[in-house]
Structures are given as structure tokens and as C-alpha cells.
Amino acid sequence: MLTTDYKEGSPNWVDLGTPDTDGAAGFYATLFGWDYRPGGEDVGGYGMFRLDGRTVAGGMAVTAEQGPSTWTVYFQSTDADACAATVLKEGGAVVLEPTDVQEFGRMALFTDPAGVAFATWQPKRNKGLDAVTEVGTLCWAELYTADVPQAGAFYRSVFGWEISEMPFEGGSYTMVKPAGATDAAAFGGLVPIATDPVEDAEHPYWAPYFEVVDCDLTAAAAEESGGKVRLSPVFMEGVGRFAKLADPYGARFAIIASAPPAGS
Incomplete structure (x- = not known):
């Protein structure tokens, strides 16, 4: 069972890329009771879906040129750079090099050998999602x-x-x-x-x-x-x-x- 006591390799974040953040926010509010709080320019507008005051997912606007609307699953790593090196060694690809997200953590985006997108989150101030396994998470x-x-x-x-x-x-x-x-x-x-x-x-x-x-x-x-x-x-x-x-x-x-x- 997934818990917020995140271990190496366990899912600790999930986010949605969508062409319409307002429309998506309304859809997921209906399904799960989430509210969406858009981020500022300092984070490129990246926002948070919240449930009862706790973050349960991230969300951002994407254009057609950036790719289709999709959910991305992040897995915990204590070293995003070492993770990226292993991905390459094992036949995957690095789509976004390990990058610091202010003081919150370090992330990277990959594809596996079959071309499936996934990501890693190396926690710093932000350990990951506030709630998992509960209703709406x-x-x-x-x-x-x-x-x-x-x-x-x-x-x-x-x-x-x-x-x-x-x-x-x-x-x-x-x-x-x-x-x-x-x-x-x-x-x-x-x-x-x-x-x-x-x-x-x-x-x-x-x-x-x-x-x-x-x-x-x-x-x-x-x-x-x-x-x-x-x-x-x-x-x-x-x-x-x-x-x-x-x-x-x-x-x-x-x-x-x-x-x-x-x-x-």
C-alpha cells in the first residue's frame, strides 16, 4: 500500500499537463472534490490540486507542441543525477535534465526503453504529496x-x-x-x-x-x-x-x- 512514508522508488508525486487548467480543474473538482491553486510566474504557473487543504497532485498548462494532455507519475530518488545516469545506462532517455525546483526539491523527466514517460522527485523542503491512498488521492x-x-x-x-x-x-x-x-x-x-x-x-x-x-x-x-x-x-x-x-x-x-x- 502506498503511504506518505515515501521510500526510494515509491510514487511520491503526480501531475497533470493539460491545455486547459480551468477546464481540468472543474472536471477534477466534480470527480474528487479537488480545488486548484495556480502558481505564480516564479514557478511557470505550475499549480496544485488540493483536497481538504492538502496537496494531492500538481498541474500545469501544456501546448499541443509540448505534447498531449497526460498524467505523469514521479518516483522518489535520493539522487536525481545518479538516477538520470542509470536511466541512460539502461537504455532510457533523459527528457529534462535534473533541475532544482527552488528550495523544494530536484526533479527530472525520463522515458523508459519503450518510450513511456515518468519522472523522479528528490525531496528537499517538499517531501511529496500530502495525502495518498485516501478517498480522492x-x-x-x-x-x-x-x-x-x-x-x-x-x-x-x-x-x-x-x-x-x-x-x-x-x-x-x-x-x-x-x-x-x-x-x-x-x-x-x-x-x-x-x-x-x-x-x-x-x-x-x-x-x-x-x-x-x-x-x-x-x-x-x-x-x-x-x-x-x-x-x-x-x-x-x-x-x-x-x-x-x-x-x-x-x-x-x-x-x-x-x-x-x-x-x-
Whole structure:
């Protein structure tokens, strides 16, 4: 389970690049109850999505020339520069060199060998998101990729992840967790994109999952607010009820109403 006691390699930030910050703010306010606070010129307008006064995501305007609207997942690193060097060594690419963000931290943007964008955040004053795993916040991250073993080897080299298989009827699910952690600390999964009928094998990506109370109602609200239900709500025993969505500008993400922990 993802917590704010961030470890090396665990997701500690997520942000949205969108062509319309006002429109996106309204959409996510409807879905999750977030409010958006735009930043000033000193941070290029980069703003914060907040829930009950706590930061739960970042957001910024992007132009068509800069790329499509998308969610980006950041993983914790104690040394963004060393992380960038390992990314290059293992066949990835550095899109944005490690850069100080004032006194808050140091970040870098990469792509993995399959071209999937991800980022790293080296905390200084800002340790990361204020809340995770609660309703309306980031709770899981899932990579859709053509080659799960290759992706696992790459991210293991970059972040030290440990990888395990969770069996289910008809197959298994590849889970990732920080080094030395138990399976209870797993924060994400790796999925062969060709096995998922709603995904495009030519466009692998990291999907952030946000916790909700009612998956069906949230999916319906997304559609009513101009978004798209890419995968209608599905129930999985022991996991919960989840759906895949896209916001009105095409940014892909997922929602889940998680099953209660075993024994609760």
C-alpha cells in the first residue's frame, strides 16, 4: 500500500499537463472534490490540486507542441543525477535534465526503453504529496507495456524495486514494491499491454489510480462532465471495483473503490 512514508522508488508525486487548467480543474473538482491553486510566474504557473487543504497532485498548462494532455507519475530518488545516469545506462532517455525546483526539491523527466514517460522527485523542503491512498488521492500506479520482464529489469536498475507475482484465476499480476519491503508495501503493477482490450499497444503509459467511494457513480460523473469511460467498472475479488477513464482533454487515469483489507 502506498503511504506518505515515501521510500526510494515509491510514487511520491503526480501531475497533470493539460491545455486547459480551468477546464481540468472543474472536471477534477466534480470527480474528487479537488480545488486548484495556480502558481505564480516564479514557478511557470505550475499549480496544485488540493483536497481538504492538502496537496494531492500538481498541474500545469501544456501546448499541443509540448505534447498531449497526460498524467505523469514521479518516483522518489535520493539522487536525481545518479538516477538520470542509470536511466541512460539502461537504455532510457533523459527528457529534462535534473533541475532544482527552488528550495523544494530536484526533479527530472525520463522515458523508459519503450518510450513511456515518468519522472523522479528528490525531496528537499517538499517531501511529496500530502495525502495518498485516501478517498480522492493517488493510491496505485500501473504500467502498461509491451515487455513486462524488460520493464521490470529497467525499473529495478533505476529504483531498486522488488518484483513479485500475485496469482489470480487464469494468470498472475506483476506487483512492484520498494527494496526490502513486504508485499503489503506494493504500490504498483506492470501489465502486458497487448492483453488489455482497451489499451493501444502503440501507446504504453503509466496510469495513476485514484481512490473513490463509489466507482460506478464516479465513472458516470466523469462521462457527464465531458470525460470518457475507457473501461466500464469491473469488480475483482480481493481488489475492488475499478474503471479506466480519460478527462475531457484525453489524459488517461483510473479509479478504484478498493476492497477492505482482509480480516477487516
